[in-house]
Amino acid sequence: MKVLETGPGVWVATGEAAGGRLTPADLATARGRPPWRARQILAGRALLRDLLAEVAPGDAGEPVVAGHNGKPVLAGRCRTGVSISHDGDHTVVAVAPGRRVGVDVQVPPPHVGDSMVRRCAARYTTHLHRLPETLRHTVFTEIWTVQEACVKAEGTGIGGLPWTIDVPPYLDHGDWRALRWRKVRELIDVPVACAWEATP
Numbered sequence: 001m002k003v004l005e006t007g008p009g010v011w012v013a014t015g016e017a018a019g020g021r022l023t024p025a026d027l028a029t030a031r032g033r034p035p036w037r038a039r040q041i042l043a044g045r046a047l048l049r050d051l052l053a054e055v056a057p058g059d060a061g062e063p064v065v066a067g068h069n070g071k072p073v074l075a076g077r078c079r080t081g082v083s084i085s086h087d088g089d090h091t092v093v094a095v096a097p098g099r100r101v102g103v104d105v106q107v108p109p110p111h112v113g114d115s116m117v118r119r120c121a122a123r124y125t126t127h128l129h130r131l132p133e134t135l136r137h138t139v140f141t142e143i144w145t146v147q148e149a150c151v152k153a154e155g156t157g158i159g160g161l162p163w164t165i166d167v168p169p170y171l172d173h174g175d176w177r178a179l180r181w182r183k184v185r186e187l188i189d190v191p192v193a194c195a196w197e198a199t200p
Contacts, residue, residue, distance in 0.1 A: 001050050006182050010096040010196045011055045012103055014187045017046035021053060025063050040091070044084040048072075048093045056080050056097045069157035071102075081196070083152055092192050099197035100179075102152025107190050108141040120144055120163040127169060138191065143167045145193035146174075146181050153179050153195040 001015045026045040030038040045064060052060040059080045067073035072084055081101035083094040094103035117125050121143050128136050146167045151160035154177070165176050173182040181195040 001047065002187055003051065003054065004184065004186055006094075006184055006194045007180060007196055009098070010094065010101060010194065011051060012092060012094045012184055012187060012192070012194050013047055013051040014090065014092045014105075014192075015047070017043065017050045021049035021060060022046055023049075023061065023063070029064075040086045043091045044086060044093060047091055048082060048084055048095070051093055051095050052080070052082075055095055059097075068155045069159065071152060071155050071157065081153075083149075083194075085148075085152075085192075087190070090188060090190060092187065094194050094196075096196050099199075100153045100155065101194065101196045102149040102154070103192070103194045104145040104148035104152060105188070105190060105192045106141045106145050106148075108137040110137070112137050112140045116140070120147065121167070121169065123166065124169050139169045142183050142191040142193065143169055145191045146183060146195070149193040149195040150176050150179055150181055153197065 001013050003013045006012045030041040059078050062078050063075040064072050065075045079098050081096040081099050083101050083103040085092050085103050085105045087105050087107050090105045092103050092105040094101045147162035147165045150165050151162045154160055179195045180198045184192040184194055
């Protein structure tokens with residue numbers, strides 16, 4: 001497991017989890033799912049449990065339940081924010097004691113259409129189109145991961161209209177509403193972003 005403190009009291013992790021901390025409820029959540037989805041769920045829960053054990057050990061055994069808009073939350077009165085993201089073989093989790101948090105990972109697609117660029121990065125279409133194609137796809141995906149991380153932290157999901165969030169392609173961190181966000185480049189070689197409540 002590779003762990004990074006992406007902001008004060010906000011941790012993001014990826015990699016292989018020990019897997020020994022999975023709870024019966026975690027295993028039950030994966031039961032009956034297609035094999036690929038069950039593997040994703042268990043990889044995310046195992047990684048989350050390992051990160052919790054490291055940074056918020058008192059919450060490491062708390063049940064993970066679906067909150068508003070399906071956002072994973074720790075059950076009970078626990079105020080530790082958690083987030084899980086998957087894309088392909090990549091799993092990334094975030095933990096933030098005392099505050100909301102969202103994380104997103106995306107593998108850049110082989111092609112990003114002009115309509116997507118205009119929808120998600122309207123102010124920066126000229127800037128993006130000046131970039132070499134492969135780099136443009138990566139930079140666009142970084143923008144999208146920030147937008148997704150923000151609405152995950154807010155708990156609104158796609159209903160939060162992530163494509164309306166202004167994410168300058170040339171900035172590595174910024175603010176949106178009551179959240180701070182950061183493009184996390186130190187963990188893996190695909191775009192990852194984390195957003196968290198600025199004040200717990």
